[in-house]
Amino acid sequence: MNNFSDTIAAISTAPGSSGVGIIRISGEDAFTISDKLFCRNKEAFLHICDKYFSDGESGDFPSMNDVSSMNNHEIRHGYIYDFVKNTDEKGKVGVSVDFIDECLLSKMPAPYSYTGENVAEINCHGSFAVLSRVLSAVIKSGARPAEPGEFTKRAFLNGKLDLAKAEAVMDIINSKTEQSRRAAVSQLEGRLSKQIEGIRSSLIGCLSEIDVSIDYPEYEMDGITGDHSMQIMIDAEKSLKRLSETYYRGRLIKEGINLVLSGCPNAGKSSLMNVLSGYNRAIVTDIPGTTRDVIEEFIQIDGISVTVTDTAGLRDTDDIVEKIGVDKAIDRISDAELVIYIADADSLAEKSVLDEHISFLDSGRTIVIINKVDVASKENIDFLKEFFKDFCTVEMSMKTEKGVENLYQIIKDKFSLGEIYNNSENILTNERHKALVDSALNHLDKAKESYEKNMPLDCISYDIWLCAEKLGEITGKSVSEDVVNDIFSRFCVGK
Amino acid sequence: MNKNNYFDAGECDVAVVGAGHAGCEAALACARMGFKTIIFAINLDSVGNMPCNPSIGGTSKGQLVREIDALGGSMGKIADKTTLQSKILNKAKGPAVYSLRAQIDRRRYQEEMKHELELQKNLEVKQGEIIDILTEDGETIPHVTGVVTHTGATYKCKSVILCTGTYLKGRVIIGDVSYSSGPDGLFPANSLSPRLKELGFSLIRFKTGTPARIRREGIDFSQMEIQYGDDVIEPFSAETDKVEIDQMPCYLTHTTAETHEIIRKNIHRSPMFNGSIEGVGPRYCPSIEDKVMRFADKERHQAFVEPMGRNTEEMYLQGMSSSLPEDVQIQFIRSIKGLSDVVIMRPAYAIEYDAIDAQQLKLSLESRIVDNLFFAGQINGSSGYEEAAAQGIVAGINAALKLQGREPMIIDRSEGYTGVLIDDLVTMGTNEPYRMMTSRAEYRLILRHDNAEERLLEKGYKVGLISEERYQKFLKKQENIKNERERLESTYISHPKMINGYLEEKGSTPLKSSASLADLLRRPELMYSDIKEIEKLAGIDNPCEVSKEVGDELEILVKYEGYIKRQEQQINQFRKMEKKILPEDFDYKQINTLSLEAREKLNKIKPASIGQASRISGVSPADITALLVYFKEV
Structure with missing residues (x-):
């Protein structure tokens, strides 16, 4: 069993700068720990500190106990402080009080909190520097840094969240962008459950039709035919397949697209990176081979997070460091969801080099940018267009930003991002759900096969049952009870 | 009764209260396991009574009877002796759901069962209503020490098994008339309920019902569809060689628009609809007024006319249970096709009774709040003779095992319908009388009626209810199945030409190259008997002779191998958690x-x-x- 006696803390707002950030502290000692770093009144606190230092610093650091004295579920305004060691001009080491930030602190005692434990939340300014200083003060006062998802895990183990909710919350935590947060939230509200429940209940209906004829063989049933069961299976299969297919897009929403930039040295990869990310991040020079390692940047295109990796230019090199960079670049290309290959139209690479490069590239997931069209000759441009004729090509100029909009559009089209953005259909984002839906589909397939092979009803219903059971594992329902209920509500049987 | 009037009447190891289907199996099991047992019935002429339908078996219930037989119970054997007609249901719907159902001569069944009890060593059969259960405090919970009859006769005992059926505070309702009564006009048991409450059991009030019995003379069978049994009767019990009887038919008829009209016009007089019945009735046993009101668009409902016995003119009217007043019953029954001149011998009635919340029991059917007090049958919230008997034998075996200081025998959900039944009742409880259905069994491809012995005989043998002779016979059968299966897998038809004519005749694709006998048996259109023919045509020597039952089982094992294997994997997963x-x-x-x-x-x-x-x-x-x-x- 995990050690739940310790108190954990973490920054619980998403990384990145925002107006307000939250540090959450959860565990039995959440309030005593908070007492060690929070005070309501600066002057009063400084006053007792002075006394403490002048008295010879005996015992624990002073505290106003401003958290212990709070009412449950109260929010208090105050200051976060830390005792810091410093050295004065004479080289004497001393301790002084450092006020980190002004904040609001809320107190939520067990079991009426998110995790079901004592929870204190500090709302302070959102800059990463402030948040990390507050967090380190909390850790210094006795908390342990929380592992990813540990708050939710505790909430789950304390019976505050059911499994599906906990999973959805984990997805919220892990989601990088607004849209994936929305997908996670709607799942939390049960839209996915509702859709799956709809499919499942049609299968339950199908099962109860089969079972009523088995359990009440002497009774005549109107309108129950194998063809009807088959139709239900076909419809369910269609819906489930669609749902299963959303997982790929769902995963893109959740995890983002992995985009790799490649091309000859100095073809303009780093410039494109800067164009895409909007500021100078990579070192852009005119000296070929400047980017020796991979550089990553996160950008958003219509709410989808895209991890852009800038790789070293692809060229045969004797420089050992650069060679490692080139090998890495080739690895990255094979893992990427999308590769942007940049060809310099102004100074064409040798045909043999291009031939080698094209062998790394897969036309299905590569966009070729013909760069520097503002200065290149038409002949060169046409040559490249012809050379990459199996690829999707975009003519661009990094300098004039010509073609940037066009590139965005092509990326969006490639991943049907517009579709995801506008569509309100359910999207599978959770791996467990995806596995269950696929396993349900597998059983449906077997049931159809049994039907086509003229197997008896109980063999057909076996897989329909398992299919419904798998779906029930997503929504938390048991098949047998539902079939029995359905039989009695729909059929007129019995002595 | 004043406690001062209690008198010492003797002692025994186990007292079984009630001699219905649960009580009989419980008492027989205890006595056969060597314990001095007394079984009490309110009326000894009601032993093994069938106050409702005169039949045993049916889907999932037939499986229960086979399981009882594999554990060494008597229901199957006695049903075989008293069969009027027998049928295997669901022949076309797959091996997992083939089920045996027999129409039973009700009086003969009672007679045979009572005689079985009387002949049983260690078992005393007594008439008496049990009004008190004596207990003594133990370390944590009390334990039973005796039972007292309505005359004050006190029997000391170590264990008590309660199988009170529908007798506890029984109340019969026929329209506006209602009175305190057990089933079939027998006395109710009114004193035990308060004592159970006192001991800490929570009581629930259930309701069930039975249709009218009508006189054969006056029925126009020419307007009905006649329904015969199977040509060859397959017995319930592995110990019954064969059942050779002159079978009696059943008849199928239907309600008419007039029937529905009469019921609708009089629905306000139904105690179910005007609220004077408080008990919860089962959904699977709806009254005809329920069917008419709930399924208003159905033009007609089925009614089955079934014989009650060879020496009686009484017929059972399945599908027509009702709690409408008798005058309405007479009207609507006479509106049914072929029944216009019929005479009702006993009106339909509803009966309310007390049951306990089975969630207060362990899976052994012993209560968790009083030691050595066991419960079986309708008192646990079930319904049906077979469900009762299955619980009866489990409770009996476990009461005896406990006295022997042995671990209880638990049948899990993958071993039998009995296991599903008990687990459902004890784990989930029930808010209506619980009927066994194949839909409740998640492992039904394994819980077949052909393999009840494979599933449970070992357990029956271990507790001492299965004779050495039967056990050896079973082992031999298992070996035959294994050998014959291996032979089918390893014997190949090398000259397809010799058998292709036969295959075509059977609508089966001719063979192009060689194939094993098992491959042929896997074809849906070929039976084990066809394989025998094919062997002859192909000149395969010395095929070992196996019995029909072995052949039937082999056919299932080979044909549905893939499904069975998958279900077995599921069961392995399930057992890990168990x-x-x-x-x-x-x-x-x-x-x-x-x-x-x-x-x-x-x-x-x-x-x-x-x-x-x-x-x-x-x-x-x-x-x-x-x-x-x-x-x-x-």
Whole structure:
């Protein structure tokens, strides 16, 4: 069993700068720990500190106990402080009080909190520097840094969240962008459950039709035919397949697209990176081979997070460091969801080099940018267009930003991002759900096969049952009870 | 009765209260396991009574009878002796759901069962209503010490098995008339309910009903569809060689528009509709007024006319149970096709009775609040003769095992319908009389009626209810199945030409190259008997002779091999969770990672394993994870 006696803390707002950030502290000692770093009144606190230092610093650091004295579920305004060691001009080491930030602190005692434990939340300014200083003060006062998802895990183990909710919350935590947060939230509200429940209940209906004829063989049933069961299976299969297919897009929403930039040295990869990310991040020079390692940047295109990796230019090199960079670049290309290959139209690479490069590239997931069209000759441009004729090509100029909009559009089209953005259909984002839906589909397939092979009803219903059971594992329902209920509500049987 | 009037009437090891289908099997099991047993009935002429339909078996219930037989019970044997007509149901719907059902001569069944009890060594059969259960305090909970009859006769005993059927505070309702009564006009048992309450059992009020009995003379069978039994009767019991009788037919007829009209016009007089019945009735046994009102668009409903016995003119009218007043019954029954001149001999009635909440029991059917007090049959909230008998034999065996100081015999959900039945009742409880259905069994491809012995005979043998002779016969049969299966897999038809004519005749694709006999048997259109023919045509020598039952079972095992294998894998998964044992006396309140509802439910039911816990409603997968974490089972 995990050690739940310790108190954990973490920054619980998403990384990145925002107006307000939250540090959450959860565990039995959440309030005593908070007492060690929070005070309501600066002057009063400084006053007792002075006394403490002048008295010879005996015992624990002073505290106003401003958290212990709070009412449950109260929010208090105050200051976060830390005792810091410093050295004065004479080289004497001393301790002084450092006020980190002004904040609001809320107190939520067990079991009426998110995790079901004592929870204190500090709302302070959102800059990463402030948040990390507050967090380190909390850790210094006795908390342990929380592992990813540990708050939710505790909430789950304390019976505050059911499994599906906990999973959805984990997805919220892990989601990088607004849209994936929305997908996670709607799942939390049960839209996915509702859709799956709809499919499942049609299968339950199908099962109860089969079972009523088995359990009440002497009774005549109107309108129950194998063809009807088959139709239900076909419809369910269609819906489930669609749902299963959303997982790929769902995963893109959740995890983002992995985009790799490649091309000859100095073809303009780093410039494109800067164009895409909007500021100078990579070192852009005119000296070929400047980017020796991979550089990553996160950008958003219509709410989808895209991890852009800038790789070293692809060229045969004797420089050992650069060679490692080139090998890495080739690895990255094979893992990427999308590769942007940049060809310099102004100074064409040798045909043999291009031939080698094209062998790394897969036309299905590569966009070729013909760069520097503002200065290149038409002949060169046409040559490249012809050379990459199996690829999707975009003519661009990094300098004039010509073609940037066009590139965005092509990326969006490639991943049907517009579709995801506008569509309100359910999207599978959770791996467990995806596995269950696929396993349900597998059983449906077997049931159809049994039907086509003229197997008896109980063999057909076996897989329909398992299919419904798998779906029930997503929504938390048991098949047998539902079939029995359905039989009695729909059929007129019995002595 | 004043306690001063109690007198010492003797002693025994086990007292069985009630001699219906549960009580008979329970008493026989205890006596056969060597314990001095007394079985009490309110009226000895009601032993093994069938106050409702005169039939035994049916879908999933036929399987239960076979299971009782494999454990060494008597229901199957006696049903075989008293069959009027027999049929295998669901022949076209697949091997898992083939089920045997027999029409039974009701009086003959009672006579045979009573005689079986009387002939049983160690068993005394007594008439008497039990009005009190004597207990003594134990270390944590009380234990039983005796039972008292209505005359004050006190019998000391070590264990008590309660099988009170529908007798507890029984109340019969026919329209506006209602009176205190047991089934079939027998006395009710009014004193035991308060005593059970006193002991801490929560009582629930259930309702069931039975249709009218009509006189054969006056029925126009020419307007009905006649229904015969199977040409060759397959017995319930493995110990019955064969059943050769002159079978009696049943008849199918239908209600008419007039029937529905009469019922609608009089619905206000139905106690179900005007609220004077408080008990909860089963949905699977709807009264005809229920069917007419709930399924208003159905133009007609089926009614079956079934014989009650060879020496009686009384016929049972299946499908027409009702609690409407008798005058309305006469009207609507006479509006049914072929019944215009019929005379009702006994009107339909509804009966209300007390049952306990079976969630207060262990899977052994012993109560968790009084030691050595067992419960079986309708008192646990079930319905049906077979369901009762199956619980009866389990309770009887476990009462005896406990006296022997041995572990209880638990049948799990993958071993029998009996296991499903008991697990459902004990783990989930029921809010209506519980009927066995194949839909309740998640492993029904394994719970077949052909393999009840494979599933349970070993258990019956171990507790001493199966004779050495039968056990050896069973082992021999298993060996035959194994050998013959191996032979089918390894014998090839090398000259397809010799048999292709036969295959074509059977609508089966001719062979192009060689194939094993098992390959041929896997074809849906070929039976085991066809394989025998094919062997002859192909000149395969010396095929070993196997009995028909072995042939039938082989056919299923080979034809449905893939499905059976998959279900077996599922069962392995299931057993893993069943093997994670939870402590018997554990206070779940101390696990604060459980939801409040789960803590409450787990404390109420005290599941034996993580598997059982996972089937309790209100215990979520999150709670199971928390349990696993707490008991370090992750």
